[in-house]
Amino acid sequence: MFLTYLRRELRRRRKAALVVALGLALGIGLVITVSSVAAGMRDAQDEVLHSLYGVGTDLTVSKEADESDGGPQTFRIGPGEDGEDSTETDDRLMPLGGFQHLDASAVDDVAAQDGVDTAVGALALNDIEFKGDFRQGRIAGGAGGQAAPGQGGPGGGAGDGEGGPRIEGGGADIDVDSFTVTGVDVTRQDVGPLSSSRISDGATFGKNDTDALKAVVDSAYAKDEGLKTGDKITIKGKKFEVVGIATADTGAATANVYIPLQRAQQLSDADLEDKVSTIYVKADSSEDIPAVKDAIDENVAGASVTSASDLAEQVSGNLSTASNLATNIGRWLSVVVLVAAFLLAGLLTMSAVGRRVREFGTLKALGWRSGRVVRQVMGEAFVNGILGGVLGIALGIAGAYVVTAVAPTLDASVGPASDAPEGAVLRGPQKMLDEATTSVEVALQAPVTLSVIALAVALAAAGGLIAGCFGGWRAARLRPADALRRVE
Amino acid sequence: MYQLTGVTKRYQRGKEAIDALAGVDLTIADGDQLVVRGPTGGGKSTLLQLLGGLDRATSGTVSLDGTDLGGLSEAALTRVRAATIGFVFQSFNLIPTLSAQENVETALAPLGVKAAERARRAAEALESVGLAERLTHLPGELSGGQQQRVAIARALVKQPKVLLADEPTGNLDEDTRDDIVGLLEGLWKELGLTYVLVTHDSSIAKRAPRLAVIRKGRLKVTEREAA
Ligand SMILES: Nc1ncnc2c1ncn2[C@@H]1O[C@H](COP(=O)(O)OP(=O)(O)OP(=O)(O)O)[C@@H](O)[C@H]1O
Ligand SMILES: [Mg+2]
Numbered sequence: 001m002f003l004t005y006l007r008r009e010l011r012r013r014r015k016a017a018l019v020v021a022l023g024l025a026l027g028i029g030l031v032i033t034v035s036s037v038a039a040g041m042r043d044a045q046d047e048v049l050h051s052l053y054g055v056g057t058d059l060t061v062s063k064e065a066d067e068s069d070g071g072p073q074t075f076r077i078g079p080g081e082d083g084e085d086s087t088e089t090d091d092r093l094m095p096l097g098g099f100q101h102l103d104a105s106a107v108d109d110v111a112a113q114d115g116v117d118t119a120v121g122a123l124a125l126n127d128i129e130f131k132g133d134f135r136q137g138r139i140a141g142g143a144g145g146q147a148a149p150g151q152g153g154p155g156g157g158a159g160d161g162e163g164g165p166r167i168e169g170g171g172a173d174i175d176v177d178s179f180t181v182t183g184v185d186v187t188r189q190d191v192g193p194l195s196s197s198r199i200s201d202g203a204t205f206g207k208n209d210t211d212a213l214k215a216v217v218d219s220a221y222a223k224d225e226g227l228k229t230g231d232k233i234t235i236k237g238k239k240f241e242v243v244g245i246a247t248a249d250t251g252a253a254t255a256n257v258y259i260p261l262q263r264a265q266q267l268s269d270a271d272l273e274d275k276v277s278t279i280y281v282k283a284d285s286s287e288d289i290p291a292v293k294d295a296i297d298e299n300v301a302g303a304s305v306t307s308a309s310d311l312a313e314q315v316s317g318n319l320s321t322a323s324n325l326a327t328n329i330g331r332w333l334s335v336v337v338l339v340a341a342f343l344l345a346g347l348l349t350m351s352a353v354g355r356r357v358r359e360f361g362t363l364k365a366l367g368w369r370s371g372r373v374v375r376q377v378m379g380e381a382f383v384n385g386i387l388g389g390v391l392g393i394a395l396g397i398a399g400a401y402v403v404t405a406v407a408p409t410l411d412a413s414v415g416p417a418s419d420a421p422e423g424a425v426l427r428g429p430q431k432m433l434d435e436a437t438t439s440v441e442v443a444l445q446a447p448v449t450l451s452v453i454a455l456a457v458a459l460a461a462a463g464g465l466i467a468g469c470f471g472g473w474r475a476a477r478l479r480p481a482d483a484l485r486r487v488e
Numbered sequence: 489m490y491q492l493t494g495v496t497k498r499y500q501r502g503k504e505a506i507d508a509l510a511g512v513d514l515t516i517a518d519g520d521q522l523v524v525r526g527p528t529g530g531g532k533s534t535l536l537q538l539l540g541g542l543d544r545a546t547s548g549t550v551s552l553d554g555t556d557l558g559g560l561s562e563a564a565l566t567r568v569r570a571a572t573i574g575f576v577f578q579s580f581n582l583i584p585t586l587s588a589q590e591n592v593e594t595a596l597a598p599l600g601v602k603a604a605e606r607a608r609r610a611a612e613a614l615e616s617v618g619l620a621e622r623l624t625h626l627p628g629e630l631s632g633g634q635q636q637r638v639a640i641a642r643a644l645v646k647q648p649k650v651l652l653a654d655e656p657t658g659n660l661d662e663d664t665r666d667d668i669v670g671l672l673e674g675l676w677k678e679l680g681l682t683y684v685l686v687t688h689d690s691s692i693a694k695r696a697p698r699l700a701v702i703r704k705g706r707l708k709v710t711e712r713e714a715a
Contacts, residue, residue, distance in 0.1 A: 001597040001606075004590060005583075012585040012626075362581040365542055366642070367570020367598040369563065481543040484577060485533070 006379050013352075017384050020348045024388025024463045025395055027334075027341025028456050032396020034330040035455070036446035037403055041323040044442040047249070048319065048412045057191050058289050061110055061119075061279040061296055063100035064304045089131045093236045093268050096124040096180060101275035104265075106300055110279050113295040115288035120192045121276030123183035123264045124255065127235055131175040179221060181235060182255035183264025186210055192280040193254040194246060202229035202244035211262045215240035219247040221256035233257065236267045279303075319410035319442065342463050345388070346470035349381045353471040353478075360475050361483015370476045377475045378468035385464015386457075393456050400446035407443040490516040490539060490682070494548035497534050497705075508534040510705035511548070518649075521676060521683040523696035530702040532686045533654055539684060540573050540652045541565045552650075570598040574643030574681075576653040576672070580635040582627040582642075588614060589623040592642045599646060613641035617671060633664035637671070644675060651681045657689065665689070 010017050095101070104121055111119035182193050186205035189195065194204065194216065204216055215235075217227050222245050232239045240259060248254075265272050283292045293305045353360065360373050497509040508531040516522050524532050537543040538550050544558045551557065552572070557565060574595075582591045592610035601609070611623055617637040627635050636656060643651060653672060657665035669692060676683040685692070693699055699710045 001593065001603075005586065005594075008585040008590070358579075358581060359583055362577070362583070363594060364566070365540070365569060365575050366595050367566055367573075368594075369566050369598065372598065479543070481537045484537070484542070484581070 020384040021388035023344045025391035027338040028392025029395030031334045033399030034334045036400040040446040058283040059281040104274040115292040118282040120185040120188040125181045129177040179256040183261035197246035200247040216244040216258040218253040319412035345467035349467040349471035353474045364480035374472035377471040381468030382464040389460020403446040498546040524686045526702035574648040578655040578658040613645035
């Protein structure tokens with residue numbers, strides 16, 4: 001009887017069932033879409049963070065800011081003493097962005113901390129090659145003034161106007177060729193700058209290549225410069241063989257060229273023997289990260305630790321806006337809509353019971369126990385809930401599909417470039433980002449996972465049962481005598 | 489056998505109290521027929537509800553075969569309704585989404601009758617009220633008289649001891665009315681039921697062997713010698 005009655009009710013009161021189901025479906029669909037988008041946002045953020053840090057890197061350690069360090073760089077480059085036109089070159093391998101460095105021994109100190117799985121050092125450098133063609137300026141115009149050689153500084157000639165003699169034509173064509181070089185620990189490549197790239201051609205460094213003249217080149221840079229594996233690349237006069245091409249997972253590489261750490265330390269113009277700019281740390285487990293961060297802060301002198309979440313907080317651009325939207329507003333919105341949908345389903349079920357007072361009263365008069373009537377009402381509501389769940393999953397998947405199909409591109413930029421206070425000293429990956437990759441673009445996906453579907457089914461069942469409880473409560477309280485009195 | 493002593497049913501509406509029944513004494517022997525008449529609001533339906541175990545008296549006792557219905561638990565009262573009492577209502581009260589046969593089956597569901605047996609007995613009951621051809625019709629697809637026949641089949645399919653009918657012809661036209669009254673009377677005689685019929689129909693009242701009139705909650709029984 002239960003099933004027959006249930007089937008008949010649902011079939012012959014399709015509209016009423018559909019209204020309840022649709023209400024639930026909207027709520028559940030929204031939850032699915034929002035969860036999927038939020039998951040997509042997390043993926044996108046992970047992707048961004050990984051591209052900044054390298055997959056598997058939980059923390060980075062850099063030298064604490066020290067005001068006394070650093071200073072303007074000066075280049076000794078100019079025309080020869082003899083006043084002749086000349087071509088001069090200067091190749092500098094300077095620290096990238098700043099002059100704070102950690103002693104290499106700090107890598108071991110960090111590795112010794114509890115909860116640290118791996119710690120590797122890296123040294124970020126910038127190779128700048130200046131090539132200048134210098135021409136002498138000539139004094140022109142004026143009242144027969146004697147021609148005298150003037151020196152053209154970089155950037156062009158200068159004149160003082162006012163009808164006086166002018167220096168003309170002096171200047172320099174300076175070619176600045178710059179690329180970033182990162183020294184990597186060839187013995188531990190699972191963590192560190194190279195871990196966010198995969199080798200798309202050739203091979204990476206071998207474990208014994210600690211001072212080999214080998215280089216791995218980022219694919220984007222290789223393309224620009226026409227470099228292939230087997231080619232040679234010159235850094236500070238040394239010829240490095242390109243052994244591999246690395247493609248960054250998200251198109252944002254840490255450096256243009258990677259060389260063994262020891263080589264980088266030796267070749268640097270600043271005195272960086274036994275120095276590293278960043279230590280990449282992998283924790284034993286993600287729960288340990290905060291503790292590890294504190295331990296390093298406390299026990300390693302002069303260390304400044306940045307975790308992925310610190311960095312995530314500094315991610316700006318529409319990815320972080322969208323992510324906040326999805327995780328905060330989206331979550332609240334879906335909770336509110338879900339609660340509203342549940343309430344609506346409950347009230348609709350209750351009012352449906354209200355419209356069937358005489359029907360249920362009659363059944364009670366026929367000797368149906370309250371429990372039997374309640375079970376019937378709950379059964380209907382439950383099926384409505386499941387129906388709503390199915391519709392909701394369809395709606396939710398459709399919503400997620402639309403988001404994925406449109407796949408809006410989100411950009412994320414990290415660091416003080418946009419929002420650091422004036423004069424802030426940039427450190428660690430932020431510094432690198434500021435110099436090398438300030439902005440990453442990722443396409444937003446909204447993956448619908450099985451667990452989200454399971455959540456939706458559970459919600460649907462819960463919604464149905466909640467609605468059923470409303471209706472059942474009403475049906476249970478119904479006195480047959482009252483029910484029969486009612487004239488419809 | 490019904491035995492009512494000093495039955496009062498008081499409805500409290502705010503400060504106002506209405507005695508729908510006031511000190512009713514009544515005995516109905518097994519297999520007897522009682523016709524109940526009276527002005528509207530007199531308390532006829534209230535009496536029927538107390539007889540049928542749908543409600544409890546405010547004071548006094550309603551006993552059926554020696555059991556005080558007012559003293560039973562809700563569950564026990566529900567069992568009495570399921571097994572012993574058949575109701576027929578003025579507005580048929582069929583379940584609109586169920587077919588004629590399924591409607592009749594609803595009376596057997598609380599008795600734990602198996603599905604196949606239920607269907608068979610329901611079909612038989614419908615046959616006995618002349619609706620053998622209408623088993624799969626929905627109430628909306630039946631005339632008023634046919635709907636009331638389904639309701640009668642539903643009341644009688646469980647072979648109750650008591651049949652309570654509250655103005656069963658109130659919603660029917662004159663010709664159909666006679667059909668239904670005739671059908672009920674035939675079944676009463678055939679099945680040996682205790683039969684209480686509430687009606688406004690004076691022609692029925694005139695023929696009734698035993699007539700009760702309720703006015704303002706007070707009941708007066710007129711016995712008539714069978715002609
Ligand atoms: N649930 C209730 N609450 C308050 N008063 C009620 C309730 N049920 C019935 N009454 C009152 O009790 C009195 C008797 O009602 P009852 O339905 O028994 O009359 P009736 O004789 O069946 O009338 P009718 O011929 O119109 O069906 C009426 O005055 C009615 O207003
Ligand atoms: Mg009445």
